[in-house]
Amino acid sequence: MSGDDPWIHTPPRESAIFDRHAIAEIHRAAATGIYDIRGFGAKRKLPHFDDLLFLGASMSRYPLEGYRERCGTDVTLGTRHARKPITLRIPITIAGMSFGSLSAPAKEALGRGASAVGTSTTTGDGGMTPEEREHSSLLVYQVLPSRYGMEPDQLRKADAIEVVVGQGAKPGGGGMLLGQKISDRVAEMRTLPKGIDQRSACRHPDWTGPDDLEIKIQELREITDWEKPIYVKVGAARPYYDTALAVKAGADVVVLDGMQGGTAATQEVFIEHCGLPTLAAIRPAVRALQELDMHRKVQLIVSGGIRGGADVAKALALGADAVSIGTAALIALGDNHPRWEEEYRKLGTTAGCYDDWHEGKDPAGITTQDPLLTQRLDPVLAGKRLANYLSVLTLECQTIARANGKSHVHNLEPEDLVALTVEAAAMAQVPLAGTDWIPGRR
Amino acid sequence: MLARNSTLDLARLSVREVNRLLHDADRGEFLIKNPRGLHAIAAGLDAPLDVTIAGHVGYYCAGMNKHATVTIAGNAGTGVAENMMSGRVHVKGDVSQSAGATGCGGLLIIDGNASARCGISLRGLDIVVKGSVGHMSAFMAQAGNLVVLGDAGDALGDSIYEAHLYVRGKVKSLGSDCIEKDMREAHKAALAGLLEAAGLAGGIDVSEFRRYGSARKLYNFHVENLGSY
Numbered sequence: 001m002s003g004d005d006p007w008i009h010t011p012p013r014e015s016a017i018f019d020r021h022a023i024a025e026i027h028r029a030a031a032t033g034i035y036d037i038r039g040f041g042a043k044r045k046l047p048h049f050d051d052l053l054f055l056g057a058s059m060s061r062y063p064l065e066g067y068r069e070r071c072g073t074d075v076t077l078g079t080r081h082a083r084k085p086i087t088l089r090i091p092i093t094i095a096g097m098s099f100g101s102l103s104a105p106a107k108e109a110l111g112r113g114a115s116a117v118g119t120s121t122t123t124g125d126g127g128m129t130p131e132e133r134e135h136s137s138l139l140v141y142q143v144l145p146s147r148y149g150m151e152p153d154q155l156r157k158a159d160a161i162e163v164v165v166g167q168g169a170k171p172g173g174g175g176m177l178l179g180q181k182i183s184d185r186v187a188e189m190r191t192l193p194k195g196i197d198q199r200s201a202c203r204h205p206d207w208t209g210p211d212d213l214e215i216k217i218q219e220l221r222e223i224t225d226w227e228k229p230i231y232v233k234v235g236a237a238r239p240y241y242d243t244a245l246a247v248k249a250g251a252d253v254v255v256l257d258g259m260q261g262g263t264a265a266t267q268e269v270f271i272e273h274c275g276l277p278t279l280a281a282i283r284p285a286v287r288a289l290q291e292l293d294m295h296r297k298v299q300l301i302v303s304g305g306i307r308g309g310a311d312v313a314k315a316l317a318l319g320a321d322a323v324s325i326g327t328a329a330l331i332a333l334g335d336n337h338p339r340w341e342e343e344y345r346k347l348g349t350t351a352g353c354y355d356d357w358h359e360g361k362d363p364a365g366i367t368t369q370d371p372l373l374t375q376r377l378d379p380v381l382a383g384k385r386l387a388n389y390l391s392v393l394t395l396e397c398q399t400i401a402r403a404n405g406k407s408h409v410h411n412l413e414p415e416d417l418v419a420l421t422v423e424a425a426a427m428a429q430v431p432l433a434g435t436d437w438i439p440g441r442r
Numbered sequence: 443m444l445a446r447n448s449t450l451d452l453a454r455l456s457v458r459e460v461n462r463l464l465h466d467a468d469r470g471e472f473l474i475k476n477p478r479g480l481h482a483i484a485a486g487l488d489a490p491l492d493v494t495i496a497g498h499v500g501y502y503c504a505g506m507n508k509h510a511t512v513t514i515a516g517n518a519g520t521g522v523a524e525n526m527m528s529g530r531v532h533v534k535g536d537v538s539q540s541a542g543a544t545g546c547g548g549l550l551i552i553d554g555n556a557s558a559r560c561g562i563s564l565r566g567l568d569i570v571v572k573g574s575v576g577h578m579s580a581f582m583a584q585a586g587n588l589v590v591l592g593d594a595g596d597a598l599g600d601s602i603y604e605a606h607l608y609v610r611g612k613v614k615s616l617g618s619d620c621i622e623k624d625m626r627e628a629h630k631a632a633l634a635g636l637l638e639a640a641g642l643a644g645g646i647d648v649s650e651f652r653r654y655g656s657a658r659k660l661y662n663f664h665v666e667n668l669g670s671y
Contacts, residue, residue: 151546207521
């Protein structure tokens with residue numbers, strides 16, 4: 001046998017365990033001595049809405065006619081206690097994202113886009129900017145552990161209040177806004193020196209459990225004269241108990257954020273290894289509401305990995321009243337757009353993979369405070385793009401609802417769904433496709 | 443509209459009714475009777491009212507206060523004057539944890555002792571505690587002043603930013619990145635002003651206090667500081 005024979009060598013074989021990403025991460029850690037921080041949400045393959053299918057109409061289900069027959073999409077939030085509940089025209093809201101993590105034009109664009117289609121936006125760490133209040137017809141004000149920028153006047157100006165207990169990307173973790181994004185304005189709003197890393201607390205400073213939270217919510221209602229719907233946002237960790245406790249604490253709305261939910265900046269190990277996938281979190285939360293006879297009385301908003309109208313429809317079919325989007329909204333504004341490919345390359349990445357939102361170098365002008373970069377984002381145009389995207393999500397959701405014979409998207413139900421995998425069937429508690437088997441049920 | 447000098451009896455009115463009346467008032471003196479440890483009394487005031495509460499209060503009394511002067515003739519539960527913006531809140535007794543949490547402005551006076559996390563995440567409020575404060579006080583305090591005439595518990599000023607801490611008694615331990623700092627003339631003058639505002643003018647020697655603040659070593663994450671976390 002000749003030594004030149006190429007067949008005596010097997011081709012290079014990549015390890016499934018030590019794949020290229022794992023090896024690169026080991027090299028990076030060895031070189032720097034610090035964990036990796038990034039934005040975006042979980043990137044690993046997880047059981048998700050893709051693992052579910054709608055059955056559509058058949059002999060026993062009567063469909064509605066395409067775009068002609070009415071299929072309602074409105075949702076009213078805060079009917080339990082608030083004197084002034086809010087009504088969204090579509091069951092899709094914009095998740096909390098701060099001025100600081102996002103540029104001022106990006107916040108304005110979110111407000112413009114959401115308002116154009118009759119839905120709400122949400123503040124974030126650092127409080128409410130005049131621009132986002134002006135351009136958001138419905139604005140939810142977050143009460144976060146850090147209380148950066150927290151002011152009673154802003155509470156009173158809001159249309160709803162969201163007490164943030166946790167976030168899907170980092171349940172149990174606080175916020176992180178690194179020094180390079182701390183402009184003069186951001187520093188002033190947060191009462192902190194310019195240029196320092198801002199670590200938002202992971203625990204609230206004045207309450208420490210569901211019994212305390214009940215009293216905290218009472219205080220917020222007193223300050224705002226019981227007008228505003230009060231949401232409680234939790235990262236998907238123990239959704240059955242967290243939902244039940246939020247209801248017990250007096251929430252009007254529970255916001256449940258799965259681990260695919262985005263973040264402006266967190267340790268990669270946190271993003272990829274903590275929390276529950278959105279798909280696994282919805283049914284336990286709905287079960288808690290049903291057992292308390294609070295389903296549809298306390299509204300459930302689900303977030304984390306919503307991309308298209310099918311995802312919206314599936315979340316609603318599993319029992320949510322609405323969904324919330326963050327990452328997808330930023331992409332609709334222009335994040336990760338191929339038009340910036342040359343600049344993404346300079347940053348060592350490529351369009352579609354850019355996730356260093358914490359560095360403040362976003363070529364699209366969205367996750368940055370750099371004055372030159374922020375000028376690139378036209379808030380009117382970006383707002384129009386977001387409005388278009390939200391309209392498509394709604395149309396797609398309606399298309400599916402009509403095909404399943406529903407005159408309102410809230411009439412979608414688990415019985416309309418099947419699962420493609422045993423895991424998804426178990427998590428969503430719907431039958432494996434082609435069977436009547438739901439894992440865990442007799 | 444409430445008369446400008448009214449007595450509000452929480453044995454007959456609900457907290458909601460009392461707060462609504464106070465929110466509707468633009469000025470005046472008010473006496474709240476029978477607070478009985480109820481929560482969120484006088485929360486969200488937004489006018490130069492003068493409110494006296496005759497007895498003990500529960501959580502979040504005078505929460506997010508703006509402009510008003512609130513006197514609590516008793517003890518206060520968790521989060522008294524939390525996120526206060528301006529005005530003056532004076533507690534004649536002791537207070538539970540998180541007093542003045544995230545407060546932005548004004549003056550909080552506590553005649554007795556304060557429990558854990560007094561002045562947590564302080565953002566500009568001035569707090570004068572005539573007794574002692576519990577552990578983790580001034581945790582992540584960003585701005586403002588905490589004056590303690592007695593002692594401070596464990597981990598004072600942990601992860602502190604730019605707030606100023608003055609303690610006359612013993613400090614059980616300092617938290618991460620909190621150090622003792624020089625007490626210069628400007629600080630003595632500032633402290634004297636705070637004591638005067640709290641009604642203690644001339645009665646206390648400011649040189650008996652020690653000043654604490656941030657070492658500013660943890661303001662930006664560095665691998666070399668891992669041992670501090």
